[in-house]
Amino acid sequence: MEINIKWHKKNKMLKNATIEQKIKWHEEHARHCCCRDSKKHLLQLKKKIPLTVKNHQVVARNSRKHKAWALEAAKEARKVLLIFEKENPKDNRPRLAIEAIKAWATGKKRA
Ligand SMILES: [Zn+2]
Numbered sequence: 001m002e003i004n005i006k007w008h009k010k011n012k013m014l015k016n017a018t019i020e021q022k023i024k025w026h027e028e029h030a031r032h033c034c035c036r037d038s039k040k041h042l043l044q045l046k047k048k049i050p051l052t053v054k055n056h057q058v059v060a061r062n063s064r065k066h067k068a069w070a071l072e073a074a075k076e077a078r079k080v081l082l083i084f085e086k087e088n089p090k091d092n093r094p095r096l097a098i099e100a101i102k103a104w105a106t107g108k109k110r111a
Helices: 005-010 019-032 038-048 064-087 093-106
Strands: 051-054 057-060
Touching (some): 019 038, 064 093
16 A cells, blocks of 8 residues: 555545535545555545435435536526416415525525
8 A cells, every 4th residue: 555645635625625625535535545545434425425316316405516506496486477477476485495506506695
């Protein structure tokens, strides 16, 4: 088991790394270094990820794919928003929900 010191110096694990960031680090680690068995550790990490399901596909919660799906759903909801608001002019909850989804999925603050 040889350690790739150069790689380790360049690629420090973030202090408050998310599970996804840890998985990414360990995947990269496995490619560049043999100082420990990353495969076993990766499997343990992947078991910790909460999952979400769409069309029988499973993705990690808060992953890029999950956010892409959410944006898709927000886009569809936006199409019928005006119809809803015409009938419920005082109810802004759907609009706020769509904005919240967009903010979460893009990492931007709400407008
Ligand atoms: Zn290593």
